[in-house]
Amino acid sequence: EAGVAQSPRYKIIEKRQSVAFWCNPISGHATLYWYQQILGQGPKLLIQFQNNGVVDDSQLPKDRFSAERLKGVDSTLKIQPAKLEDSAVYLCASSFSGEETQYFGPGTRLLVL
């Protein structure tokens, strides 16, 4: 069974530029999560989708971050404009609806210069 796919794996941009990350969850998983993991810290939930609807985006900095899951399958997370403090690993995870176990992708490592 294929796992959660993410791309790109690495991205280097300058501050004020924009960047987008892509995630394809495990087939059949209705719930999709985006996490931000700053170096030396645990992952922090940014946004949670149930199919194509948002369940929780309370920790998403909406002035610069946006995310969508238009067809209820893959998802895109965008940052515009990026700040230095956005340098982190962005992890995507998915789970079956109502299932407590989340499965994580390899992450996208972002460096903002």
Place this chain on the structure above:
Amino acid sequence: AQSVTQLGSHVSVSEGALVLLRCNYSSSVPPYLFWYVQYPNQGLQLLLKYTTGATLVKGINGFEAEFKKSETSFHLTKPSAHMSDAAEYFCAVTYMGPGNKLTFGGGTRVLVKP
């Protein structure tokens, strides 16, 4: 609100020695508890989880953890460390119900000495 505290951001153990990673949680409802492992430049891999039932849970790679409600703890152990156990370990908590948000601790990095 729920939270997780992992005591010790770094742990160093000798190969063959006991590995003990401490995790304490705070939750207003019965928790579901997880341990994940993260190898360099990789995502998180589930080691084990506690939802209900037996409080001693066994996971992959010889790890186990015990849920102690009275101590609000879920410590992770492995009797004999192997070089391949060098990684970062995260404890996390959620609960049964809609929108089950996973809250992570700060992580413990394990170094295994030969």
